[in-house]
Amino acid sequence: xxxxxxxxxxxxxxxxxxxxxxxxxxxxxxxxxxxxxxxxxxxxxxxxxxxxxxxxxxxxxxxxxxxxxxxxxxxxxxxxxxxxxxxxxxxxxxxxxxxxxxxxxxxxxxxxxxxxxxxxxxxxxxxxxxxxxxxxxxxxxxxxxxxxxxxxxxxxxxxxxxxxxxxxxxxxxxxxxxxxxxxxxxxxxxxxxxxxxxxxxxxxxxxxxxxxxxxxxxxxxxxxxxxxxxxxxxxxxxxxxxxxxxxxxxxxxxxxxxxxxxxxxxxxxxxxxxxxxxxxxxxxxxxxxxxxxx
Amino acid sequence: xxxxxxxxxxxxxxxxxxxxxxxxxxxxxxxxxxxxxxxxxxxxxxxxxxxxxxxxxxxxxxxxxxxxxxxxxxxxxxxxxxxxxxxxxxxxxxxxxxxxxxxxxxxxxxxxxxxxxxxxxxxxxxxxxxxxxxxxxxxxxxxxxxxxxxxxxxxxxxxxxxxxxxxxxxxxxxxxxxxxxxxxxxxxxxxxxxxxx
Numbered sequence: 001x002x003x004x005x006x007x008x009x010x011x012x013x014x015x016x017x018x019x020x021x022x023x024x025x026x027x028x029x030x031x032x033x034x035x036x037x038x039x040x041x042x043x044x045x046x047x048x049x050x051x052x053x054x055x056x057x058x059x060x061x062x063x064x065x066x067x068x069x070x071x072x073x074x075x076x077x078x079x080x081x082x083x084x085x086x087x088x089x090x091x092x093x094x095x096x097x098x099x100x101x102x103x104x105x106x107x108x109x110x111x112x113x114x115x116x117x118x119x120x121x122x123x124x125x126x127x128x129x130x131x132x133x134x135x136x137x138x139x140x141x142x143x144x145x146x147x148x149x150x151x152x153x154x155x156x157x158x159x160x161x162x163x164x165x166x167x168x169x170x171x172x173x174x175x176x177x178x179x180x181x182x183x184x185x186x187x188x189x190x191x192x193x194x195x196x197x198x199x200x201x202x203x204x205x206x207x208x209x210x211x212x213x214x215x216x217x218x219x220x221x222x223x224x225x226x227x228x229x230x231x232x233x234x235x236x237x238x239x240x241x242x243x244x245x246x247x248x249x250x251x252x253x254x255x256x257x258x259x260x261x262x263x264x265x266x267x268x269x270x271x272x273x274x275x276x277x278x279x280x281x282x283x284x285x286x287x288x289x290x291x292x293x294x
Numbered sequence: 295x296x297x298x299x300x301x302x303x304x305x306x307x308x309x310x311x312x313x314x315x316x317x318x319x320x321x322x323x324x325x326x327x328x329x330x331x332x333x334x335x336x337x338x339x340x341x342x343x344x345x346x347x348x349x350x351x352x353x354x355x356x357x358x359x360x361x362x363x364x365x366x367x368x369x370x371x372x373x374x375x376x377x378x379x380x381x382x383x384x385x386x387x388x389x390x391x392x393x394x395x396x397x398x399x400x401x402x403x404x405x406x407x408x409x410x411x412x413x414x415x416x417x418x419x420x421x422x423x424x425x426x427x428x429x430x431x432x433x434x435x436x437x438x439x440x441x442x443x444x445x446x447x448x449x450x451x452x453x454x455x456x457x458x459x460x461x462x463x464x465x466x467x468x469x470x471x472x473x474x475x476x477x478x479x480x481x482x483x484x485x486x487x488x489x490x491x
Binding site for chain 2: 058133
């Protein structure tokens with residue numbers, strides 16, 4: 001590869017010829033990854049400081065540590081307060097480097113490993129939240145792409161396509177498998193849909209403004225059926241294009257906004273990963289893309 | 295039309311003919327190829343030299359997700375979160391009876407000089423751990439109430455200017471439903487109690 005960083009000189013990777021593989025690892029602009037990477041790494045900083053910020057507090061309660069399988073396999077001990085603070089610092093530093101595109105593979109793997117360890121400590125104390133699946137997978141697939149710059153709008157990469165596809169599949173499986181789990185856990189999916197799950201959630205953690213809905217159980221049951229339908233259909237999003245795709249992404253955004261306002265459940269770690277469906281390279285200002293040089 | 299445009303843009307180099315860049319138009323989400331985007335962005339003509347992914351590169355990108363998919367699927371049917379991030383997606387998965395009860399675990403502390411136990415926030419900022427974490431291992435906590443000592447210690451460390459609790463009480467409120475509507479006042483029961491050392 002030429003050392004002159006021009007668009008013209010950047011080789012394009014070929015996508016495989018097999019139709020499935022062309023779908024599974026399509027060529028997408030590397031600039032899309034460059035933007036997505038900024039989203040993900042900056043969000044990881046927000047995540048460890050807020051959403052999964054309970055790790056430092058877990059340093060006070062080591063007796064509650066219930067290590068997950070991989071943590072047991074690797075003999076990862078309960079976190080201490082100092083250990084959590086060091087880990088937090090490392091994640092922030094590595095994430096800033098990775099978001100800035102500095103030593104992209106190295107900084108990306110450093111984020112993946114440190115954030116992975118953080119996940120053991122936030123999820124390893126009893127309750128496992130499933131809103132982090134796509135985000136963790138994003139952290140681990142992004143470093144496999146290699147160098148991706150904002151100016152690489154015209155440079156297609158199957159590696160980038162594969163990584164984004166993995167994030168997309170993780171996102172839709174978060175919804176689709178939650179339907180599967182509802183079916184398994186309830187025995188009969190209609191029991192779940194006709195039951196009192198949203199009532200239960202509203203009573204336990206509902207916002208004040210949403211409490212009046214407790215007087216309308218029929219409406220809440222209808223909402224449960226609607227939830228089942230769109231979660232079941234979520235894999236369709238993988239095959240949508242343009243306005244249909246944007247509409248679907250907007251729909252899921254609105255759904256999560258509503259659950260946040262009503263229940264305080266934002267699902268942001270998954271919501272941010274919906275960006276993997278979007279042509280993010282369009283966010284790159286033209287002055288970065290039109291010269292073909294760094 | 296898309297295919298014609300692609301051929302016009304990439305036909306300069308025979309190497310570009312190898313793999314089918316039409317895959318680009320199937321790219322994740324955008325539904326636009328890299329060449330389209332390059333043009334719309336005003337970028338120079340995209341590169342046409344094509345370097346195929348190696349068999350190894352393609353191979354592991356198929357095998358690893360396939361293994362992950364199997365683990366995730368097994369996680370659902372085994373109903374285990376142990377394989378995080380590929381565990382079961384159990385949040386709100388259990389059906390709730392419209393005529394059942396809505397239970398919520400709570401934590402209280404008896405402070406010196408106060409007549410009644412005081413309800414504490416059941417979160418990491420107050421007692422070092424979230425309600426969901428404790429609810430996920432509730433049987434263990436009830437069987438080993440000494441675990442409440444850890445929560446008391448956390449409270450003391452996190453609130454150095456507050457009085458030290460004398461007793462920690464793990465409690466549960468239960469609201470009865472009838473046809474999905476709450477009936478009567480929530481009933482509170484004590485699940486475990488611990489004299490703070």
